[in-house]
Amino acid sequence: MLALYRFASRWPLGLLHALGAALGWLSWAASPTYRRRITEHARGAGYRFDEVRASVAHAGRMALETPRLWFGAPVPVEWRGAEHLDQAYAARRGIVFMTAHLGCFEIVPQAASARHHAEYGPVTVLYRPARQAALAEVVAMARRREGLETAPTTLAGVRQMIKALRAGRAVGVLPDQVPPDGLGVWSPFFDRPAYTMTLAARLIQQTGATPLLGWGERLPRAQGFRVHILPFPEPLSADLDTAVAQINRAMEGLIRQRPDQYLWGYGRYKTPRALTP
Template sequence: MSFFLRLLAVLPLWLLHPLGAAMGWLAFALSPTYRRRFVANAAVAGYGFAAVRAAVAHAGRMVAETPRLWLSRRLPHCAVHGQESVEQAWAAGRGIVFLTPHIGCFELSVQEGARRWAAEHGDFTILYRPARKAWLAPIVAQARQRPGIQAVPTTLQGVRQMIKALRQGRAVGLLPDQVPPQGLGLWAPFFGRDAYTMTLAARLVQQTGAAVVLARCERLPWARGYALYLQTLAEPLASDLPTAVGQINGAMEQLIRACPQQYLWGYGRYKQPRGLAARQQEPAA
C-alpha cells in the first residue's frame, strides 16, 4: 500500500483526477450508508442530488490527489484570490486563523499559504493526529511536516503552541466543520440543523485577538490546477462563545454555497460523539 501511495504521488493531475472521479462513483455505488448520508446532508442544506452530483466525483479526486500533496516536492499550480485580506492582517501586526471547510482541495490551502507567506511571517501551525495504521503513520507524519508548516499534537500542549504562534503574529489553520470529541464542542446550527461543533477556532481568536481569514480551494476544470479564494470574516467574532461558534458555522455555510459541487457531503457532519446527549430528535446522518 505504501508503494501504491508513492506511485500516485508522481502521477500528473490529468491522470489522477479522472482516476479519482471513477473511485468516487464506485464508492458511492457500493456503500449504501455513504450514499444515504451524502444525499441526506445535501438535502439539509437545500440541495437535491442533481445539484451536487458532481461532488461524488470530487470526493474521489480528493482521495487520488492526496498522496501527491503529501509526498511530492512540487506543489501543483494554485492561483490565489483575495490575498490582500492576509496581508492587511499581518500589516496590522495580528496573527491569523485560517478556516476552511471540507471543500475542494483543503489539503492544499495551508500548503499554498505556507509557500507564499511562511518565509516572511513564520511557519503555519496545524493540528496533527498520528495515523492508527502502522504502515501509514510515517507517511502521514512526513506529509504533515511540509516546508513552512509546523504540525502540533491534538493535545492541550498542541493548543498552547497554536496560541503561542498567534500571539507571535503567525498563522494557524483549522477545519471548523470537523466534528470534535466529546467535551470539545457545543451544539450549533449548521444549515439549520444542530451539529456538534468545535469551539477551538473561536477560542483561539478570542484569546489572541487574531484575524480570521476564510479559505476555499477549488479544483479547476480539466485538471488545470487550483484556485484559492481568501476573504475576511464579514464581522468581528463575538465575545460570547456560542454566538461566535454560530458565526463560524455561518461562514462555513457561505463558503460551501459558493461551490457546493466540491463539498464532502458524505462527511458525517451530524454524527453524535459517543456519550454525548443529542440536541434533536432527527437521526444523525
C-alpha cells in the same frame, strides 16, 4: 504505505483526478449508507442530488490528489482575495485560517506558506493523528514540509497553536470537523444541531488573531487550484456559543459558493461517544 504514496505522488494530476472520480462513483455505488448520507445532508441544505452530484467525483479526486500534494512537485495555484491574506500577515496579530471540507482544503495552508513563510514563519495546521500505524507514518512524513508545522488535537497541540499566533504566525483549522467528546458545543449547521468544535473561536478570542476564511477550488481539467481568501463576515462575538454559531454560518457561506465540491458524505452530524444532542 509510504512507498505507495511516494509512487502515486509522481503521477500527473490529471490522471489522479480521473482515477479519483471513478473511485468516488465506485464508493457511491457500493455503499447505500454513503448514498443516503449525501442525499440527506444536501437536502438539509436545500439542494437536490442532481445539484451536487459532481461532489461524488470530487470526493474521489480529493483522496487521490493527496499523495501529489503531500510528496509531489508543486501544483499550479492562482489566487482570489490574496490582499486579505497579505494585510492580515502585515498586521502581525496572527491569523486563524478556517475552511470547510470543501474543494482541496490541503492546498490552502500550502499556498499561504509558500507565499509568506520566508518572512512570517510557518503555518501550523491542526490534525488528528491516524489510528493506523502505517498511515500515521505517512501523515507524519507528509507534514514535514518547509513552511508547515503540525499540531495534534491534544492540549499540547493547542498550546503550540496559541504560541504560534502570539508570534504573529498563522494556524489552520477545519471548524466543520466533529471534535472529540468535551471539545465542542451543539450549534446549528444548515438548521440542524451539529456538534461543533470551539477551538477556532477560542483561539481568536484568547489571542486577538485575525480570522480569515479560505478554501481551495479544484479547477477543471486538472489545471490546478484557485485559493480563495475572504475576511470573516462579521465581528466575532465574545460569547463562545454565539461565536461558534457565527463560524458555522461562515462555513455554510463557503459551501454555498461551490456546493458541488463539498464533502456531503462527511459525517458532520455524528454524535461523539457518551454525548446526546
